[in-house]
Amino acid sequence: MTEVLDTIGQRVTRLEGKDKASGRAQYTDDMTLPGMLYGAITGSPHAHARILSYDISAALEVPGVKAIITGDDYDWFRSGGHVKDETLLAKGKVRYIGEPVAAVAARTQKAAEEAARLIQVEYEELEAVLSIDDAMNPDLPIIHEEFSTYQMKVTDLEVSGNECWATSAEEGDIDAAWAECDAVVEETFETQAQHHLYLEPASALVDVDANGKVTIWGPNQGVHFIQTRVADYLGLPLTKVRAISPTVGGGFGGRAGPHVQPITAALALKTGKPVKITLSRAMDFETCRSRHPSRVRMKIGAKKDGTFVAQEAELLFDGGSFMDETPAVASFGLMMARGPYRIPNFRGSARAFYTNKLRAGSFRGFGNPQTTIARECLIDRLAQALDLSPMAVRQKNAMVAGDKWLGGQEVPACGFAQCLEEVKKAADLDKAQLPPPAPGKKRGFGFSGFAHISSFLASGASVQLREDGTITMNTGGIEIGQGASTILAQICAEALKLPIEDINITEPDTDTTPYNYKSVGSRTTYTTGRAVKAAAEDVADQIIEHAAAMLDCDPAQLTLISGGQVGVKADVTDSPLVNRTITFKEASLRAHYGVGGPIIGTHTFVFDGPPFDREGSKMKAVVFGNMGAYIYGVQGAAVDVDEVTGQVEVVKAWAAADVGRAINPTNIEGQIQGGFAQGMGYALFEEMVWDNGRLVNPTLMEYKVPGVKEVPKVQTIIVEDPEPGGPFGAKGVGEPAMVGVAPAIANAIDDAIGDRPNSLPMTPEKVLDVLDPS
Amino acid sequence: MSDTLTYDLNVNGEIETITAPAEETLLTVLRERLHLTGAKRGCDQGVCGTCTVLIDGEPVRGCLTIAALCEGVEITTIEGLATPEALDIVQQSFVDTGGIQCGFCSSGMILTVSSILKSNPEAGEAEIREGISGNICRCTGYEKIIDAAVLAAQQINGAAR
Ligand code: FES
Numbered sequence: 015m016t017e018v019l020d021t022i023g024q025r026v027t028r029l030e031g032k033d034k035a036s037g038r039a040q041y042t043d044d045m046t047l048p049g050m051l052y053g054a055i056t057g058s059p060h061a062h063a064r065i066l067s068y069d070i071s072a073a074l075e076v077p078g079v080k081a082i083i084t085g086d087d088y089d090w091f092r093s094g095g096h097v098k099d100e101t102l103l104a105k106g107k108v109r110y111i112g113e114p115v116a117a118v119a120a121r122t123q124k125a126a127e128e129a130a131r132l133i134q135v136e137y138e139e140l141e142a143v144l145s146i147d148d149a150m151n152p153d154l155p156i157i158h159e160e161f162s163t164y165q166m167k168v169t170d171l172e173v174s175g176n177e178c179w180a181t182s183a184e185e186g187d188i189d190a191a192w193a194e195c196d197a198v199v200e201e202t203f204e205t206q207a208q209h210h211l212y213l214e215p216a217s218a219l220v221d222v223d224a225n226g227k228v229t230i231w232g233p234n235q236g237v238h239f240i241q242t243r244v245a246d247y248l249g250l251p252l253t254k255v256r257a258i259s260p261t262v263g264g265g266f267g268g269r270a271g272p273h274v275q276p277i278t279a280a281l282a283l284k285t286g287k288p289v290k291i292t293l294s295r296a297m298d299f300e301t302c303r304s305r306h307p308s309r310v311r312m313k314i315g316a317k318k319d320g321t322f323v324a325q326e327a328e329l330l331f332d333g334g335s336f337m338d339e340t341p342a343v344a345s346f347g348l349m350m351a352r353g354p355y356r357i358p359n360f361r362g363s364a365r366a367f368y369t370n371k372l373r374a375g376s377f378r379g380f381g382n383p384q385t386t387i388a389r390e391c392l393i394d395r396l397a398q399a400l401d402l403s404p405m406a407v408r409q410k411n412a413m414v415a416g417d418k419w420l421g422g423q424e425v426p427a428c429g430f431a432q433c434l435e436e437v438k439k440a441a442d443l444d445k446a447q448l449p450p451p452a453p454g455k456k457r458g459f460g461f462s463g464f465a466h467i468s469s470f471l472a473s474g475a476s477v478q479l480r481e482d483g484t485i486t487m488n489t490g491g492i493e494i495g496q497g498a499s500t501i502l503a504q505i506c507a508e509a510l511k512l513p514i515e516d517i518n519i520t521e522p523d524t525d526t527t528p529y530n531y532k533s534v535g536s537r538t539t540y541t542t543g544r545a546v547k548a549a550a551e552d553v554a555d556q557i558i559e560h561a562a563a564m565l566d567c568d569p570a571q572l573t574l575i576s577g578g579q580v581g582v583k584a585d586v587t588d589s590p591l592v593n594r595t596i597t598f599k600e601a602s603l604r605a606h607y608g609v610g611g612p613i614i615g616t617h618t619f620v621f622d623g624p625p626f627d628r629e630g631s632k633m634k635a636v637v638f639g640n641m642g643a644y645i646y647g648v649q650g651a652a653v654d655v656d657e658v659t660g661q662v663e664v665v666k667a668w669a670a671a672d673v674g675r676a677i678n679p680t681n682i683e684g685q686i687q688g689g690f691a692q693g694m695g696y697a698l699f700e701e702m703v704w705d706n707g708r709l710v711n712p713t714l715m716e717y718k719v720p721g722v723k724e725v726p727k728v729q730t731i732i733v734e735d736p737e738p739g740g741p742f743g744a745k746g747v748g749e750p751a752m753v754g755v756a757p758a759i760a761n762a763i764d765d766a767i768g769d770r771p772n773s774l775p776m777t778p779e780k781v782l783d784v785l786d787p788s
Numbered sequence: 789m790s791d792t793l794t795y796d797l798n799v800n801g802e803i804e805t806i807t808a809p810a811e812e813t814l815l816t817v818l819r820e821r822l823h824l825t826g827a828k829r830g831c832d833q834g835v836c837g838t839c840t841v842l843i844d845g846e847p848v849r850g851c852l853t854i855a856a857l858c859e860g861v862e863i864t865t866i867e868g869l870a871t872p873e874a875l876d877i878v879q880q881s882f883v884d885t886g887g888i889q890c891g892f893c894s895s896g897m898i899l900t901v902s903s904i905l906k907s908n909p910e911a912g913e914a915e916i917r918e919g920i921s922g923n924i925c926r927c928t929g930y931e932k933i934i935d936a937a938v939l940a941a942q943q944i945n946g947a948a949r
């Protein structure tokens with residue numbers, strides 16, 4: 015029995031919902047400052063070229079132009095997520111089409127754009143490296159000649175040429191294990207670049223004070239990370255950079271690093287005035303980041319009864335022109351390759367490469383979708399080879415609490431088996447009830463297991479009791495639409511037994527907000543939430559101390575009562591204290607004006623799960639020391655495949671996720687449904703296409719995302735197997751909500767027509783190809 | 789240089805006199821001259837629907853509409869729906885059902901749903917899906933947006949009875 019709580023588990027409506035519904039919420043481009051200038055960026059026309067010279071004379075003639083910056087204006091300050099390989103503007107060399115080479119600040123948007131067009135740059139073109147195969151070709155030029163001088167966090171990296179990351183892990187005795195298998199399947203899968211397509215294009219507004227301190231607003235997933243990166247780019251101390259989070263129009267990992275903030279900040283510093291840059295949709299597509307394209311070779315072997323014996327995984331990631339989060343994506347993809355299954359013998363490697371395309375970076379799933387498609391499609395193949403049901407094979411091998419993750423960490427809780435069971439039940443019911451497919455179409459059902467993490471690195475929180483007994487809570491959890499603010503406020507409210515209305519949350523601001531790594535990796539609920547809960551409990555303890563002094567009793571006799579009061583515990587019956595209460599307001603007034611000082615609770619921690627067993631699991635160049643609070647789930651899809659056109663329609667979907675404890679079911683369902691839609695676009699049609707280094711579909715007209723007519727009903731099933739250490743047992747769900755979608759759809763296509771493409775997106779052409787290989 | 793025109797617009801019941809280049813879009817006029825920033829610029833190409841406003845009750849794309857041609861019509865933006873005290877029924881149902889996540893599509897979605905329900909208060913799920921099919925939402929998977937519209941329809945019909 016889970017404990018009944020006041021606020022946790024309730025469908026509390028989104029705290030900023032009214033602001034958003036009424037059009038009042040301020041996104042970055044909605045803001046203007048007095049005297050503000052507008053910025054524009056000149057992009058590289060070449061995928062790979064040396065910069066010979068700049069001519070800005072014509073651009074300077076445009077009326078209203080206030081400043082122009084080029085790579086010549088800056089020293090070699092480099093910035094980066096794991097490896098410092100990017101400069102503010104291209105310096106010496108350009109590495110992808112669209113890469114910013116110069117920027118303008120002017121009094122009007124029009125003038126800025128006109129001047130940006132008039133900036134002349136002389137280039138010497140170099141041969142471009144446009145794919146993983148190109149990157150492995152030693153005859154093609156090196157994209158980052160100074161790679162060996164770049165600062166990075168790991169010491170055991172062994173790469174050469176255009177390879178930028180190489181990581182590996184091994185458990186058991188893989189070479190011997192294959193002989194024990196009754197069936198072995200092996201295939202190679204290719205996946206594409208996907209764009210986040212957050213609906214708010216990249217934008218930044220930067221103000222600057224007389225001391226040269228910049229204040230930055232922009233869509234982001236972590237103010238501290240943006241602050242640090244901008245400081246790196248500009249060679250500034252953190253005291254001179256302040257980042258604030260306005261309303262953010264979607265993230266999905268796309269705002270996990272900076273976009274136009276550094277250039278906007280440079281222009282503000284140069285002009286001494288506020289500057290705003292908002293990218294057009296096309297420039298956002300061309301210059302922000304994408305999901306890593308990949309090629310994954312995988313091999314899995316099992317015994318007759320379906321018991322998994324061995325798995326081998328070889329992952330290749332196309333990282334694009336700069337590393338950004340590539341080291342973490344490669345490491346994480348590798349650590350997720352085995353998924354939530356018991357496979358005693360494992361060998362895996364992940365390599366990543368520089369290419370002359372847009373940087374690939376953080377994107378919902380983070381290397382996990384690329385490996386999950388391979389593993390889950392192969393599980394179905396293995397089941398076919400052994401004449402078993404794919405669902406039964408998953409159930410047979412599902413990990414349970416006490417099993418170890420790849421890397422040797424024991425998982426303390428695991429609701430995966432229950433997720434499998436629930437999705438199976440729901441799908442079986444629907445199988446009988448769905449109307450039959452139209453003539454000429456074939457129906458198929460497919461499933462995928464998945465897992466993800468919800469904690470790593472550090473978070474802090476502060477919770478302050480105000481004079482009237484209400485709370486002001488301050489965290490760096492960024493509300494990107496996933497519901498972070500509401501969930502964190504619910505955690506705080508629950509810990510203090512207050513109504514949600516009594517929690518005021520502040521906007522994340524590096525000047526005042528306790529450190530938070532980022533709102534990424536589904537880590538906010540577990541990680542920031544845990545900091546909030548402990549900070550709120552610190553406040554509760556202090557309130558009880560005051561109440562005890564006021565009632566002249568032992569604090570151990572007291573407890574919080576719902577609604578902002580302290581009373582005696584139920585087991586204290588024979589004392590004059592019974593029925594006496596102290597309100598939070600009374601305690602707070604005593605603290606503010608009498609004894610002790612204002613009540614502020616704080617908590618910070620860095621994820622404290624067990625470290626990876628690097629030696630035992632033969633891990634090399636894995637960027638995580640530890641990670642955890644694993645999330646488990648299952649996705650399923652029913653599809654109708656048109657045998658003439660190859661068109662795939664998803665007619666129904668099911669998705670179960672073990673979230674530990676559901677803090678806000680509405681938010682969880684929203685994540686699962688939205689994640690399904692994004693995963694479906696990835697599965698069937700979304701793809702950024704480059705031709706000779708030029709992105710050919712950088713608009714919403716050409717890059718199609720799922721509309722309301724394509725997305726099926728997604729039946730959501732919330733499984734709660736409390737996570738020890740999670741706030742009230744809770745953990746995240748946002749990222750994995752898309753991870754199993756493509757394999758579920760692929761397996762459903764296979765079930766319908768007897769085969770499926772092994773490359774994403776599974777377009778009608780590719781489906782027709784497998785239908786009729788001639 | 790383009791010609792500058794001066795004209796009157798009726799926005800949310802207020803008459804606003806605009807002086808702007810002849811080709812300026814309604815979205816730009818609303819956002820940059822009138823500071824009504826509820827309408828968003830998601831694509832500037834007529835695809836996403838974040839710039840939706842109502843003209844005489846019908847949803848139009850602000851990014852494709854020339855402002856100077858809007859004289860004499862009634863323009864309603866998201867800012868025109870709520871009173872200072874309360875959201876209108878459609879707005880409130882979006883909040884209540886979870887039809888809003890990042891909110892960037894919400895102005896356009898809410899105005900589109902308002903217009904659907906105004907012209908067809910009996911609209912069911914199929915009509916709602918059809919009606920919002922020109923608006924993209926990247927966050928919700930649409931399900932809770934449809935729930936919001938259905939809830940609003942029930943409330944409007946309930947109130948009318
Ligand atoms: S901004 Fe007008 S439709 Fe996208």
Ligand code: FES
Binds near residue numbers: 263
């Ligand atoms: S709520 Fe984010 S785009 Fe719809």
